[in-house]
Amino acid sequence: MSWFFSPRQAAVKSPLRKILVVSPGRGPAITIAYELSFSILQAHGFAWDFRLEGELDAGDLTGCALLVLYRCRQARTVAFLRLARKKGIPVLYELDDDLLAPPPDESWGELYQKEFCRYIMETLLAEADLVKAGSPELAKRLEERGFSAFYQPYAAPLLPLPAREREEASLFRVGYFGTPHHRKDIEAIFPALLRIDELFRGRVQFEFIGCYPEGWAKLKRAVIHPCIHDYAGFLRKLAALNWTVGLAPLRPTPFNEAKSDSKFRDYTAAGITGVYADLPPYRQAVRPGINGWLAGNHPTQWVEKISEALRDPKRGEKLAAAREQARGINSPETVAVAWRGIYENFQSKVRKNEILSS
Known part of the structure; x- marks a missing residue:
């Protein structure tokens, strides 16, 4: 479903306050970061549009009231940013990962390790009117590097809780999802999964979406599900799988420590109630024993926490606490209000002629 305004809708609701989002690519991240909350703003006189970074044209700024650059890294975008500011259009640059310090052991990070790419990103960060970070830790790092950064939570649409089917013969379902880039994270706790398999004597079925450990066939019961790239479809599939516990491991690396609380x-x-890595991305969201569990870096700690979660008769209460927290912080309506505040603050500066070309 598209949340873009058609030309006919725009004519009916004109004048619209248009937000233009630019990114190197489009995927679930754009849905999470913008589409979920911007769709709420449509009922309040806002419209938004999307452009790929490699296809920008000066005409894209026509009618634009706020330019959002997401993970942009091309030299042409610097010129586009400067044109926007010359026209008095405020610019927000967003990062949800610490791309100025990419992981040295991941092939995808090679692009961001190139000096020219880093220079372009630092220029965009420096010349944007404001920088939005995907986590408190990332905002702190950007501030320390001299950029004006702030953190704002992302949206999470709470699906209605499905009717839980009675688990066959006390079968527990323990699941993990992720992109292939996260294989080292799930590999790090694979010894814990093998131990859980032994302790529960085959009463646990392990399920993986999009990413799985190389030795998954050693597990007595294991199911590999294909990756789903549509975010709404992914959430529906995740809910339908009826997992007893979801896993969110992260290796303790500087890059991972600046990530967002996406799996929560x-x-x-x-x-789904979760067991999460005891690292900065989840320490703010997870209250151990209240709305989930935090596990340390050693596999034995994951064995302990997964076992505790599976045996807990009050998992439902912990899920209810997690959903109540998310409802107050991560609902698309709440995040939309925050975006409207950002927009109105920028427009106040525009009226005062405080948005000028560098």
Whole structure:
């Protein structure tokens, strides 16, 4: 479903306050970061549009009231940003990962390790009117590097809780999802999964979406599900799988420590209680024993927490607490209000002629 205004809709609701989002690509991240909350703003006189970074044209700024650059890294975007500011259009640059310090052991990070790419990103960060970070830790790092950054939570649409089917013969379902880039994270706790398999004597079925450990066939019961790239479809699938516990491991690397609490949002939205890495991305969201569990870096700690979660008769209460928290912080309506505040603050500066070309 598209949340873009058609030309006919624009004519009816004109004048619209248009937000233009630019990114190197389009995928679930754009849905999470913008589409979910911007769709709410449509009922309040806002419109938004999307352009690929490699296809920008000066005409894209026509009618634009706010330019949002998401993970942009091309030299042409610097010129586009400067043109926007010359026209008095405020610019917000957003990062949801610490791309100025990419992981040295991941092939995808090679692009961001190039000096020219880093220079372009630093220029965009420096010349944007404001920088939005995907986590408190990332905002802190950007501030320390001299950029004006702030953190704002992402949206998570809570799905209605499905009717839980009676688990066959006390079968527990323990699941994990992620892109292939996260294989090292799930590999790090694979010894814990093998131990859980032994302790529960085959009463646990392990399920993986999009990413799985190389030795998954050693598990007595294991199911590999294909990756779903549509975010709404992914959440529906996740909810339908009826997992007892969801896993969110992260290796303790500087890059991972600046990531967002994405799996807490997604598991909670899909009605799943989680065991999360005891690292900065989840320490703010997860209250151990109240709305989930935090596990340390050693596999034995994951064995302990997964076992505790599976045996807990009050998992439903912890899920309810997690959903209540997400409802107050991550609902698309709440995030939309925050975006409207950002927009109105920028427009106040525009009226005062405080948005000028560098």
